[in-house]
Amino acid sequence: MHRREDMVKQEKRQRFFNINDNIDILREILKRLDGPSLGVAACVCRLWRSLATNDDSLWEHLCFRHVSAPPAASVKSVVVALGGYKRLYMVCVRPVLSRLGAESESDRRRVRRWRREEVPVAVVVQLSLSLFCIDSYERLHGNNNNPATASSGMIPSDASASSLMFLCNPINV
Amino acid sequence: MKREHHHLQSNLRDPSPSSMPTPPPPSSAPQPTSAAGAYSGYSIPNGTTSADGGMDELLAVVGYKVRSSDMAEVAQKLEQLEEAMGNAQDGISQLSNDTVHFNPADISNWLETMISNLDLPPPPPPPPLPQQHSVDSSSSSAAFLPQTESSTITTSMDRAFEDSSSSDYDLKAIAAKAIYTTASASADSLSPSSKRVKPSPAESSSSTRPLVLVDSQENGIRLVHTLMACAEAVHQNNLPLAEALVKQIGFLAVSQVGAMRKVATYFAEALARRIYGLYPENPIQHSFSDMLQIHFYETCPYLKFAHFTANQAILEAFQGKNRVHVIDFSMNQGMQWPALMQALALRPGGPPAFRLTGIGPPAADNSDHLQEVGWKLAQLAETIHVEFEYRGFVANSLADLDASMLELRPSETESVAVNSVFELHKLLARPGAVEKVLSVVRHIRPEIVTVVEQEANHNGPGFMDRFTESLHYYSTMFDSLEGSVNSQDKLMSEVYLGKQICNVVACEGVDRVERHETLGQWRTRFGSSGFAPVHLGSNAFKQASMLLALFAGGDGYRVEENNGCLMLGWHTRPLIATSAWQLATKSVVAH
Numbered sequence A: 001m002h003r004r005e006d007m008v009k010q011e012k013r014q015r016f017f018n019i020n021d022n023i024d025i026l027r028e029i030l031k032r033l034d035g036p037s038l039g040v041a042a043c044v045c046r047l048w049r050s051l052a053t054n055d056d057s058l059w060e061h062l063c064f065r066h067v068s069a070p071p072a073a074s075v076k077s078v079v080v081a082l083g084g085y086k087r088l089y090m091v092c093v094r095p096v097l098s099r100l101g102a103e104s105e106s107d108r109r110r111v112r113r114w115r116r117e118e119v120p121v122a123v124v125v126q127l128s129l130s131l132f133c134i135d136s137y138e139r140l141h142g143n144n145n146n147p148a149t150a151s152s153g154m155i156p157s158d159a160s161a162s163s164l165m166f167l168c169n170p171i172n173v
Numbered sequence B: 001m002k003r004e005h006h007h008l009q010s011n012l013r014d015p016s017p018s019s020m021p022t023p024p025p026p027s028s029a030p031q032p033t034s035a036a037g038a039y040s041g042y043s044i045p046n047g048t049t050s051a052d053g054g055m056d057e058l059l060a061v062v063g064y065k066v067r068s069s070d071m072a073e074v075a076q077k078l079e080q081l082e083e084a085m086g087n088a089q090d091g092i093s094q095l096s097n098d099t100v101h102f103n104p105a106d107i108s109n110w111l112e113t114m115i116s117n118l119d120l121p122p123p124p125p126p127p128p129l130p131q132q133h134s135v136d137s138s139s140s141s142a143a144f145l146p147q148t149e150s151s152t153i154t155t156s157m158d159r160a161f162e163d164s165s166s167s168d169y170d171l172k173a174i175a176a177k178a179i180y181t182t183a184s185a186s187a188d189s190l191s192p193s194s195k196r197v198k199p200s201p202a203e204s205s206s207s208t209r210p211l212v213l214v215d216s217q218e219n220g221i222r223l224v225h226t227l228m229a230c231a232e233a234v235h236q237n238n239l240p241l242a243e244a245l246v247k248q249i250g251f252l253a254v255s256q257v258g259a260m261r262k263v264a265t266y267f268a269e270a271l272a273r274r275i276y277g278l279y280p281e282n283p284i285q286h287s288f289s290d291m292l293q294i295h296f297y298e299t300c301p302y303l304k305f306a307h308f309t310a311n312q313a314i315l316e317a318f319q320g321k322n323r324v325h326v327i328d329f330s331m332n333q334g335m336q337w338p339a340l341m342q343a344l345a346l347r348p349g350g351p352p353a354f355r356l357t358g359i360g361p362p363a364a365d366n367s368d369h370l371q372e373v374g375w376k377l378a379q380l381a382e383t384i385h386v387e388f389e390y391r392g393f394v395a396n397s398l399a400d401l402d403a404s405m406l407e408l409r410p411s412e413t414e415s416v417a418v419n420s421v422f423e424l425h426k427l428l429a430r431p432g433a434v435e436k437v438l439s440v441v442r443h444i445r446p447e448i449v450t451v452v453e454q455e456a457n458h459n460g461p462g463f464m465d466r467f468t469e470s471l472h473y474y475s476t477m478f479d480s481l482e483g484s485v486n487s488q489d490k491l492m493s494e495v496y497l498g499k500q501i502c503n504v505v506a507c508e509g510v511d512r513v514e515r516h517e518t519l520g521q522w523r524t525r526f527g528s529s530g531f532a533p534v535h536l537g538s539n540a541f542k543q544a545s546m547l548l549a550l551f552a553g554g555d556g557y558r559v560e561e562n563n564g565c566l567m568l569g570w571h572t573r574p575l576i577a578t579s580a581w582q583l584a585t586k587s588v589v590a591h
Helices: A002-015 A023-031 A035-041 A046-054 A056-063 A073-082 A085-099 A105-109 A121-142 B002-012 B032-040 B057-062 B068-087 B093-098 B107-117 B216-235 B239-254 B258-276 B286-299 B301-317 B337-345 B369-383 B424-429 B433-444 B463-481 B487-506 B519-528 B538-549
Strands: B323-328 B353-360 B388-394 B415-421 B448-454 B531-534 B557-562 B565-570 B573-583
Touching: A023 A046, A023 A056, A035 A046, A035 A056, A046 A056, A056 A073, A056 A085, A073 A085, A073 A121, A073 B337, A085 A121, A121 B337, A121 B369, A121 B538, B216 B239, B216 B258, B216 B463, B239 B258, B258 B463, B258 B487, B286 B301, B286 B487, B301 B337, B301 B415, B301 B448, B301 B538, B301 B565, B301 B573, B323 B337, B337 B353, B337 B369, B353 B369, B369 B388, B415 B433, B424 B433, B424 B448, B433 B519, B448 B519, B463 B487, B463 B565, B463 B573, B519 B531, B519 B573, B538 B557, B538 B565, B557 B573
Parallel strands: B323 B353, B323 B415, B353 B388, B415 B448
Antiparallel strands: B448 B573, B531 B573, B557 B565, B565 B573
């Protein structure tokens, strides 16, 4: 009697598809999410979280989503060297897009030069890469200051990587 | 009497905005000059008139010209007035009981009291509002008010707009507007003998507090006029007058808010330096000015715009070249080059070999600051796999350079670009320097020369023209800074600009290095030195527009294209201009 019930249960289980057992399909799905959704997905379970944080290709797809031509292979090595696609997205692409009102309806309050559909994404990517590089440059050297050289006018370490400060929104504490 | 004088003096001894020495304790004898000294809070030695023609500065701010020597008399008359009001019938006595002496320096408290106690009289006073103090201790109303109706005190306003340069002494307002009240016809009967009645605001019988109103918009206009008058005085070498005016500017500036206040303060400081001959020491701490420039870089888009547009032009000029060499006249922190290296790394076909020569002034503490910057850039280049070579040159002036020092390689193997951001105008201080530098650049035979300069004419021969131009220019610059978020960065940027203001206004000759010239003037200069313009492409325009849209004040910034050059401006006023040049003998590169 018991064995028959167990077998029925096992069959049922095999008929239901568990996404966590098929990580490649999961990856394909996550690749198509937008930024906020990807962040939400990272809160689902440990597996999803490790995918979202460690798998940079997800973020790569996010960055180049609307660019018509696929980016050159060299882009990947440069971006990885400068800090990775996730960081590129968080630090540059997302603020740029939201400032330009291209990401969400809630950004409509800013007067924008481009309407949402028209944002020239290629220029966004170019600009983001440049800003990202400047940011990496500052971070690379912001922490290398010792007091002896700080007086010679280099970027003080507590203000390191602040060239992108203009992209941050002010927070009322 | 003495008691009241002390009271008066202690009221009037205000901490004035600029830090003045504490006044001497109230002297017993109410002599005119010592009272003036104690009153105004400056240590004016007895018997000498102060430089402003003897007028009291504090009252001058609000519209009255009263000689400091007469202040004691005015105080006496005020007390008499108070007495008279106490004795008079018809309920005026309530005024003397209810009046409160306000310390003119304690403006915020006074305003609060006004606002909380104010009962508006039934006919509201029509605009424009006059400049008046009523029964404030610094009021100079010196007439007895004979039997007037208790409900309203009307005024006859006489006004004359006067420049403080006239030494006409009378209790005349410097600038004021008329106020008419609906009630009484006894207005004209109020004028007593020698002095005009100072206007007091209309009151209804229910209101007990006198109204005191200061019009800050009018102060703004007066501030500009005073700035111009002071500059004119300096130009004509009328130093006593200029000194008085400069102090006035200081007071007027405090009544403003925002950008106007800061601009006025910096210009006042520069004028003061010029008057007193305190030219700023010239080498400014290099590390300090570096730090200021870093904050300026972060706060506002001007430097970023300059870098991005120049990089775009250089990138396009280096298309297809395998070995490239950039000579940077404005090395500073090298913030321009990471973005160019990244763009070179990502270009189709792979990055070229990138060589950078940085030229800068010697560091004050003898550290090899240029080498450090080069080392940092080298690290970045290694990260993104760009072959990198660096050389740093220390030079006091660009004119000291020679093409042979730069170790140029033959042009078949290496293409050269020359870059200068806000550096070329400094050469105009010495005759012949800029021509020499341009000829050195010609010897280098570059593919492209990128130049970014301020778009203003601060190099005219006449001081007044320079002053006016720079006043407009820096007002616009400060306006554009107002939108920025980080207040410390904003402050640093303002100090950075303030140094430039100081140089334009206070220095002369070789010391005056901020000799900005307009794009048109640079075009002529480059054209006559054998260069032809290169048009900056639409890609540069798009990138620049997008960059500006990201800044907090993004709506105010404008990118304009001017015959192939890009100009960044705030609303309608262009502020900086990027242009690109190549040797005139070369054929135009198709974009």
